Amino acid sequence: MTQLADKDRPAGTPADLEPILQALRAVVGAGNVFAGEAIEARHRGDITGAFKGRPSVVVRPASTEEVSAVVKIAAAARLPITPYGGGTGLVGGGVAAPGGLVLAMERMNRIVEIDQTALTMTVEAGCVLQVAQEAAEAEGLILPLDLGARGSATIGGNIGANAGGMRVLRWGMMRDMVLGLEVVLADGTIVSALTKVLKDNAGYHWKQLFIGAEGTLGVVTRAVLRLRPAPTTSQTAIIALAGFEAATRFLRESQARLSGRLSTFELMWPDFFDVLTEAQAYKRPRPLPGGAPLYALIEALGDDVQRDGEVFEQILAQAMEDGLVLDAVVAASERQRLDLFAVRDELGEAFAALRPIIVFDVSMALADMPRFIAASDAGIRADFPDARILHYGHAGDGNLHLTVSVGAISHEIEHKVQTAVYTAVRAVGGSVSAEHGIGLERLDFIGWTRTPQELALMRTLKTALDPHNLMNPGKVLPPA
């Protein structure tokens, strides 16, 4: 009944899918194998709408053992395998290979354990980030990873993407939170090291390879994440800055004064700040008037109820006296705190008016940002004089987001804009992707900030771990 007419069969689909489906059903149950019309729309495309996938089958395993068995069946049939988490990737990394198998991880969504003494969470890959965050909070702990897609992105996706977000400045990226890891290799082998130890120099740190590999080296099934005691105070502000130089000086000084408590430092150029605050004006007042050269959302998290607020205010007052900060609004309640974060974080409505958009997540040394912005803006405007370009990002990490709107886009137009931006990022020795990864979207550009030797080394690793190129093929590495 799932036998498709030849004309309906996605490219790459095995001629006789039925025996494979039967084998898969025997592993995960008939209710967790989907083919043909039964495949949901989300498994045929991606959140950006830029990429279409035509998988021949979607499978929902419930355990690591089931993942292993599914991978073995797929490997025997030479069926490409693409893991699917929350579907929030921005570069097409979760889009199925033609005719391939989608491994939808949503049933593997359990929090296996929170260890209050080791300060760890053992969790399955399909668990939604926010669910994991809230489980940690309920125990007086935090899982520090935080990003806009928290409500749908999964832990497995966060690991595959080495997710960043709003608090990298203090706690690092997903890589820095992964203590133990379990993966299923391309031949179905389960490699499980669900350790809680913070330090382990016994042999190669193989887990590091799978973090940020976008599912191309194996399937992440479970992880042990490092938690921290939850801070008990927060100081949050949006500030207007005198300029870029002032911003970097203030960042440096506040980092020093706050001794590592500074958790968030999100720069917003006026192009971004104005568009966001205007789009949100119907529901919340502008936090600060426009007209400043630069804005930042900053947050410090601490534990000294008596002192933290006072120190934060002092630092702001000093920075205003020094002329670094022109104006500031400090949250006086949790409600106000969330309102301030929304200015930076609630992109949906503001971006809707700009669509179609082309988004970037480049990185560089912080001091190079003005030079980069001038060059990339000029490059874009050479072809698109009326381009709208919003600049914002995790400045403390050297990570700049650009959102570019040039009207209707084609592949060629997008490529032109990308070329302008990546030419500028290459010139400052930066990276074409700080956070989002390569996926399908940046295949043409990974070589702009990685050398041929680096790409050759990556291919060597890929071939060693996945000799038949079955794990999320076509992503990350362009054809040699």
Add this chain to the structure above:
Amino acid sequence: MTQLADKDRPAGTPADLEPILQALRAVVGAGNVFAGEAIEARHRGDITGAFKGRPSVVVRPASTEEVSAVVKIAAAARLPITPYGGGTGLVGGGVAAPGGLVLAMERMNRIVEIDQTALTMTVEAGCVLQVAQEAAEAEGLILPLDLGARGSATIGGNIGANAGGMRVLRWGMMRDMVLGLEVVLADGTIVSALTKVLKDNAGYHWKQLFIGAEGTLGVVTRAVLRLRPAPTTSQTAIIALAGFEAATRFLRESQARLSGRLSTFELMWPDFFDVLTEAQAYKRPRPLPGGAPLYALIEALGDDVQRDGEVFEQILAQAMEDGLVLDAVVAASERQRLDLFAVRDELGEAFAALRPIIVFDVSMALADMPRFIAASDAGIRADFPDARILHYGHAGDGNLHLTVSVGAISHEIEHKVQTAVYTAVRAVGGSVSAEHGIGLERLDFIGWTRTPQELALMRTLKTALDPHNLMNPGKVLPPA
């Protein structure tokens, strides 16, 4: 003239070494190629005295290009290559393979650049850690890695070992400081990514594989390290604790109260504390009287001159009121600070009296330490009732050092003691090495805390990167 009689030729030496030596001399100059009698003692053994190497040649390259050329010559002759840094490794990882080539990195010792805006240091692999630390300090910055061997260990060795030390609690291990990395692969290919960006998700994070690989996957030649603004205040104390439970509660509470400023938390059991303070009594008074269940050296680093000392004292006072801390001595000067550190750090004299010793650097979840100690002590004493066992370590990281003295040792005796300790560490799900690595010493034991699947995966990576097994062969991975 360097033609050796057959009987003098170390095992594995090519029958005709001379053409190889000539080729090497052409690359690095005749003054930087050593063979036969000209090979220094340090390149024939290691600091522990446990391992003997019999290299056929020692080469001192001056640049990455020279390393590459040397590796190509060695690879063509199938000569094993062992990188040699400061020679401070404790597990034989830097001991030459029989008849192999030692790549002595001492001429590659330059600090290439300190970037005050990016907060980075670009440095050659042969630079001594302390030299790098002092160069950072001279610029108002710190390279946070710190360990006892700072005066001779090199940056390349620190990277190869993924060094830990005294401040991992706050700033992580060497891995967390490496932004850019340059390596020479087994075929002589230079892979150079001397980037200063903090975030780079463009493709596989290949650099992670070489960090902690003990030179078995390639030669580290240069790196870009992340620096931090130097803290301006320090609060240092040795404290007596009411017990292990009290120690973990105090660690957790002080970490929270100090909001990440806590940089060092070194637990010392009385067995260690008494031996160290007695051995040092002739030159400095005991910081605290004996008799307490547990001691700790703790340090917080900060930037609030008015407030930091006061907060630290408050935390200690509260902990004494709560019965967690029984007694404390706080450093009132830099001189006193160094004296307190020496109690933990100056091991030489105290250990001399115990030699021969067997040292361990196991890790586990902190809460498991008492159970581990009871089991490993019992295991050792079953065979060696009079064993002296000192317990100390980077408790905040779950990293426990054991120094064991059982009288004269043979390989068999050492193996018995190791078996007792590693049996106990396996039982708590820990690691046989938190810091020192596997080298030659732990080849028999890596499989005790790594699964067969992990070892197979490591072998796959090794074979992919070093198909002829020339890069520091015989280390890390036991024969399959």
